[in-house]
Amino acid sequence: MTTKTEITLNEIQQFFSEQKIAVAGASRNPKKFGGMVIKDFKEKGFDMFPVNPNAEEVQGLKSYKTVADLPGDVKHLLVVTPKEKTQEIINQAVQKGMKMVWVQQMSDTPEALAALKKSGIPFIYKKCIYMFAEPVKGVHHFHRFLVKFFGGYPKKKSN
Template sequence: MNPKEFKKIAVIGASENEQKYGNKIVRDLRSKGFEVFPVNPKGVTVDGIKSFTTIEQLPRDTELLVFVIPPERGLEELQKAVSFGFRRFWFQPGAGSKEIESFLKSTDSEYSIGKCIMIETSF
């Protein structure tokens, strides 16, 4: 899967803390021209954008969901995302697990686990 093909990307685990990857990824993708939708249950503001508090709130035309959360939470959020019809997922290093990959293989989803989206979207 080539993330450069997408325009609308959600970051699950976006953070208002500029030192965290959930913030760095939002800023990096925006600087590369992607439309980014931060998701954080606290409704924080990330790089000037108010975050969505749940995956359910995301626009249905969001093309890729990037996970920057621990795998234990990631599996539950992934299952919700699939139930809402999302089918393209990116798990940053440390966000994936064997359980997540096993679940993804049981769906008709496209996914990447363990690669950094900031590197993969470098032009």
């Protein structure tokens, strides 16, 4: 398993500073995680770019077959694929020159994280994106409260 220093709040804020976010594992089914994130982040004002090799469109948005097919100005990638697909997506992200990658918890593998670390692309993992995308609501808000209460919430790194 690759080791990485603790994820900082600065890194998380950097990920959200970009309005254009690609989602590998985007689903046409709005009840699946890869569908919910497209819908919810569109509502939060983000420009979403679904990546799904089996879809022409996802929730009215043009879908891209691979990360390589994404427009050149899309530089942040959220990975919500099944673990067996994550390495392939990370390889595509490295080839494409993504500037930042968030591997949603439960999608990460040691090999994929090692490839990201080797590439030098900043990445976030073992974190649920819903706990950080403002405004945080419902169960995610409660989850964030618990994580903060027990000291597991990322800290802001001072310069």
